[in-house]
Amino acid sequence: xxxxxxxxxxxxxxxxxxxxxxxxxxxxxxxxxxxxxxxxxxxxxxxxxxxxxxxxxxxxxxxxxxxxxxxxxxxxxxxxxxxxxxxxxxxxxxxxxxxxxxxxxxxxxxxxxxxxxxxxxxxxxxxxxxxxxxxxxxxxxxx
Numbered sequence: 001x002x003x004x005x006x007x008x009x010x011x012x013x014x015x016x017x018x019x020x021x022x023x024x025x026x027x028x029x030x031x032x033x034x035x036x037x038x039x040x041x042x043x044x045x046x047x048x049x050x051x052x053x054x055x056x057x058x059x060x061x062x063x064x065x066x067x068x069x070x071x072x073x074x075x076x077x078x079x080x081x082x083x084x085x086x087x088x089x090x091x092x093x094x095x096x097x098x099x100x101x102x103x104x105x106x107x108x109x110x111x112x113x114x115x116x117x118x119x120x121x122x123x124x125x126x127x128x129x130x131x132x133x134x135x136x137x138x139x140x141x142x143x
Contacts (some may be wrong), residue, residue, distance in 0.1 A: 005102055009101075012050035013091060017117065020087040030059050053102060058087075058094045066095045071131045073125075085122050092130045095139045096137065103134045114119045 015037055022033045034055055058065065069089055070078055078086065092110035096103045107130045111138050114122035 006134055008044065008113070009050055010109065013040065013054065013113060015043065015047075015051040016054040016058070016091060017084070017087055017113055019051070020058060020090060021083055022061070023055075024083050024087055027116045030055055033045065041064065048066045054091060054094065054100075057098060057100075058090050060096070061094065065097070067116075068093050068133055069129065071137075073075045074118050082119060082122065084118050085114065088118065088122070088126050089129050092126065093133055096130070096134055103138070107131060 011111055015034075019030055019034045022028050022083035023030045034052060035061055041048075043051070046058070069081070069086065073081065073089075081089075088110050089114070092106050095101050095109075100106070101109075107127065110130055111127050113124045114126040118126070
């Protein structure tokens, strides 16, 4: 993948995070939020399509994804995890679970989002949860 494609996907993830944050925080309709944010952006169509795919997959699979979060962050009830962190982890689990990108790429991208949008310890928390999720997932695939 070229640097331009990587940067494009990173922008798509950031937009997907904005949509998921808005849905989680304010309860807005995800499609309306997504379209409004896309209208106000200058993202190329492939980046917009990637953002749409990510948001749709997270929304459609949120119950399952949240069960993984609860399992791999047992000290933190889901509603006590910072909204930004919770949605970054949702994106990362989605990308790993559905093989959208290699797991290490998904984890790295999630950590970068956490560094940009999260709190001081967000990147370590996100890395820990996604790393544990991936480790168990890859173990179960080899059995």
